Amino acid sequence: MEEFIEKDGKKLRYGYTTGSCAAAAAKAAAWMLLTGKRKDTISLVTPKGIPLSLQVEDIRMEEDFVSCAIRKDSGDDPDVTNGTLVYARVSRRGTPEITIDGGFGVGRVTKKGLDQPVGNAAINSVPRKMIRENLEEVLSLTDADCGLDVLISIPDGERLAKQTFNPRLGIVGGISVLGTTGIVEPMSEKALVDTIRVELNQRRAGGGDYVLLTPGNYGCDFIRAGLNLRPEWAVQTSNFIGQSLDICRELGFRGALLVGHIGKLVKVGGGMMNTHSKYGDCRMEILAAHAGKAGLPPEKIGEILDCVACDDALRILQEAGCREKALDSLNERILFHLHHRAGENLELGTILFSKEYGLLAQSANALNLIEKITKGKDL
DSSP, X not given: OOOEEEETTEEEEOEEOHHHHHHHHHHHHHHHHHHOOOOSEEXXXXXXXXXXXXXXXXXXXXXSEEEEEEEOOOTTSOOTTTTOEEEEEEEEESSSOEEEEEOTEEOEEOSSSSSSOXXXXXXXXXXXXXXXXXXXXXXXXXXXXXXXXEEEEOTTHHHHHTTSSHHHHTEESEEOBOOSSSEEOTTOHHHHHHHHHHHHHHHHHTTOSEEEEESSHHHHHHHXXXXXXXXGGEEEOTTBHHHHHHHHHHHTOSEEEEEEEHHHHHHHTTTOSBOOGGGOOXXXXXXXXXXXXXXXXXXXXXXXXXXXXXXXXXXXXXXXXXXXXXXXXXXXHHHHHHHXXXXXXXXXXXXXXXXXXXXXXEOTTHHHHHHHHHTTSOO
16 A cells, blocks of 8 residues: 655554455455456545545455455555454355354354454454445445355464454454554554543443553553552553543543553653653653752762663662652643642542562552552452
8 A cells, every 4th residue: 555644753654454455355255256257456435535446355255255365565654463364255145135243253243342242253343334335346346136145264363363452341352353444543642542432441340330440451450560550451541541531531431540661651741641752751740840859969869860861760769769749740630630630529649669569659539549449349
């Protein structure tokens, strides 16, 4: 695919989704089934309006079905599915309808709150619509008087799923067939936020009123080792603290506990709701401000400003005897900015930690929120 976008001064190539692969493979297989003619390339227009002309691979033409594959191309935003073959097996049916199901390597939904109901193949609604519309086009062009059964399979799907969020989401046996635009936009933050939304929506659909949030793997490790809780209960927000709170409020959660490494959450204390380094690095300046408020002498504040890592700054605070006071002040400010973003109707709590010093500070309601989050769960 030779469509490009410019980001941060770089020319980056678009890719196409597993949904586009499935639709293209199904369209090619249907054409070959209904015409009896081999087709080595297939064209379709994605929901984004970008046309695709794709190479058809591993064609198998039989009297009662045709199977073929399209190779996934993630462009300049490669993910675990890049290069994977997505197969469609299309056969005639007597009644004038199109059925779509998933075969080997396509996940099966086992929990509520996802795009598809429990029991369905994890082929999302937009890819299903793309498959249906492209097959209706083929039926019309060939004047065929039949329906079609479509089976989508991804031979590498079961293996690849272990590297995705699917096991946590309750999608078993393979990967999902995804895509809202049919196109993979390189370096898209939207895909990450969409993943957070899916997880939060699932927790809400499962009856959860309170949710555990953490930016990433450090937080999950501390949740397990420091809080003696199961890390899979947490939704990972990555750098998108503010947008995660927006989604919590939108979905009607009553409260959230944010557990995070000080290196991330100190930025929230400065009002940064996206903690990615490209938006700034104010960690030492914020720590220095709270250190000064806690009574640290000016020369020591200067040492904190020269620190590279938060643990180095914590060591200075520890030696001066004002670590607890400074971090309590910081934690109050973190909560202030979280409430400013989420509003007062969402009960919010925080727990700060570092890998070297462990638990550093927590809001007064942190333990109460843990009780609410774990209520009814098997500890």
